Amino acid sequence: MTYSRNRAVVLAIVNSGMSVKDAATHFGISTRWAKTLLQRFRTGGLEALQPRSTRPLTNPNKTPEHIRETIVELRHQLLRDGLDAGAESIYDRLPENTRPSTSTIWRILKTSNEITPQPQKRPRSSWHRFQAPAPNSLWQSDFTHWPLADSTDTEIISWLDDHSRYLTHISAHPRITGHIVVDTFLEATDQHGLPAATLTDNGLVYTTRLAGGRTNNQQPNPFEQLLADLNIEQKNGHPGKPTTQGKIERLHSTLKKWLQAQPPALTIEDLQQQLHDFRTIYNTKRKHRAINRQTPHQTYTATPKDQPTMHLHNAHWRVRFDRVDSYGKITLRYAGKLKHLGIGRAHNRQRIILLVNGPNAIAINKTTGEIIAEYTIDPTKNYQPKTRTPHKKRGTMTR
Known part of the structure; x- marks a missing residue:
């Protein structure tokens, strides 16, 4: 419609002898715009009357070409390496002082035909993600x-x-x-x-x-x-x-x-x-x-780890699975320091279950289910000898 009107204005002036002012009044445009159309016609003919883009010739906010090329190169390199090659992965690998936003990176990839549309994918807003509350919870x-x-x-x-x-x-x-x-x-x-x-x-x-x-x-x-x-x-x-x-x-x-x-x-x-x-x-x-x-x-490593617990003697005990070393000892971190618990050379290299509740610890033979050692940890000593060595089956425990 705009091209037809521009053409009618020029033809009225050139072929019909209408003045520029009269043509502007007749077609409801400014005299200045009528003169501009006439000048375009004399320079480029009727084709020059086509509407022109109002987009500025330059964009000071446009991502520099070398960064655009780097983004595409990173995309290709990540794909060759078999790694994620999305906008966020590329963002992580760009220098901090030059990298654009992830949305800009995505637009650059799209305009470079590096992204295949996947309309069949569900939107992320529809996802219902479950995540365990702490490390080692699940x-x-x-x-x-x-x-x-x-x-x-x-x-x-x-x-x-x-x-x-x-x-x-x-x-x-x-x-x-x-x-x-x-x-x-x-x-x-x-x-x-x-x-x-x-x-x-x-x-x-x-x-x-x-x-x-x-x-x-x-x-x-x-x-x-x-x-x-x-x-x-x-x-x-x-x-x-x-x-x-x-x-x-x-x-x-x-x-x-x-x-x-x-x-x-x-x-x-x-x-x-x-x-x-x-x-x-x-x-x-x-x-x-x-x-x-x-x-x-x-x-x-950001937060404390979860762990299994066991109910014994009307208290909850933390559960550890350990192996006795060749000297008949195991290590336990207590009050921020490693303590060495003596199990006995007769049990070296055997796997045990260790129950811990505050300063109290119980070592259980994994194979037989027998309690092979009990401890009350002395925080002032590095080596912790057995308090006593009862032989009880785990049938006394309730879970």
């Missing part, structure tokens, strides 16, 4: 498949802290068995302490409780028995609903994306080294949106 576990260079299948098991997304353990095996579940869990607890609860699917390596219904004569598997011994709550997702274990599923998706960008592993040992590298990147370098753009390590 550990998730699952395993996934990954091929070696010769297509030999392997299985990778992971243990993930629900609160912080901290990867407490990841390892590759020819096949995941019930004993591997127990061994990897104990390896993780040796380094990071016991969780108060676990969350897994209903696979037989994790539970027989929900596999076809347990009969009165059916015994718990080794992992279930271990959790019962340590008073750790066992949680299992609903069959057919993998979103219950969404964090561990997302972890494995991130892992596979990263592994695809690495040279194919020739052996399980090579794959294990790759998993070690991935764990370092995931825990200490990769910031996570769900935990306020912190790394899992930062979140895991």
Whole structure:
């Protein structure tokens, strides 16, 4: 419509002999605008009468071209490395004094055709995220498949802290068995302490409780028995609903994306080294949106850890799972200092359950269930001898 009017104004002046002032009055425009249209016509013909953009020729707030190029290059590099390549990941890697906002980075990626629209995705506002209240309140576990260079299948098991997304353990095996579940869990607890609860699917390596219904004569598997011994709550997702274990599923998706960008592993040992590298990147370098753009390590170490408890002698006792060293001792942090508790050389290298309530501690043989030592900790001494050595079955405990 604007072009038609501009054309009519000019033609009225040029072909009909109408004065500029009369044409302006007739078409309801200013005399100055009529003169401008006439000048454009004489310079560029009728095409010059097309409406022009009011956009300024320069934009002082526009992101400099070299930063735009850096953003696109970072996007390509992150994709090649198998890492997250979204706006927030790019933002974290730009120099602080030059980086634009994440929304600006996203617009730059979009205008550069670096982002594929995904309208099928649910909006983030519709998500209902659960997060455990503290580190070690809940550990998730699952395993996934990954091929070696010769297509030999392997299985990778992971243990993930629900609160912080901290990867407490990841390892590759020819096949995941019930004993591997127990061994990897104990390896993780040796380094990071016991969780108060676990969350897994209903696979037989994790539970027989929900596999076809347990009969009165059916015994718990080794992992279930271990959790019962340590008073750790066992949680299992609903069959057919993998979103219950969404964090561990997302972890494995991130892992596979990263592994695809690495040279194919020739052996399980090579794959294990790759998993070690991935764990370092995931825990200490990769910031996570769900935990306020912190790394899992930062979140895991920011607050005190949760732990299982046991009710004994009308009191709640903290539960630890430990191994006696070759000298017959274990260590316990009390009042901010490490104390050495004497168990006895007869128990060296054995795994024990240690119950702690204030200055009182009880050591229990994991295999037999016998109380092998009791302590009242003296804060002025480094070495803590046994107060007494009773032999009681854990049947006296209530959970």
